[in-house]
Amino acid sequence: MSQHGRRLSGQMLxxxxxxxxxxxxxxxxxxxxxxxxxxxxxxxxxxxxTVWRWNASGNF
Incomplete structure (x- = not known):
């Protein structure tokens, strides 16, 4: 968000x-x-x- 509460443009990002x-x-x-x-x-x-490690640990 900009200082004015608007979305930032791609260029600004x-x-x-x-x-x-x-x-x-x-x-x-x-x-x-x-x-x-x-x-x-x-x-x-x-x-x-991160998800792969979590699933591989058996916490699925």
């Missing part, structure tokens, strides 16, 4: 993501070409691995 990468201080991350789609896949991969 990308600018904020790039700023977070810069502020991270992680040189390896800063060398990568990070986009919103990259973030989406990172979250999906993390979720998949």
């Amino acid at each position: 990308l600018l904020r993501l790039k700023e977070l990468v810069r502020l991270s201080g992680d040189a390896e991350l800063q060398r990568k070409d990070v986009h919103l789609h990259t973030l989406r896949h990172s979250i999906a991969t993390h979720f998949y691995r």
Whole structure:
């Protein structure tokens, strides 16, 4: 949400993501070409691995 309570545009989200990468201080991350789609896949991969471990442990 913006400061005015509106949805952020895709461009603004990308600018904020790039700023977070810069502020991270992680040189390896800063060398990568990070986009919103990259973030989406990172979250999906993390979720998949977490659920897989949970299911594999017999807590299904």
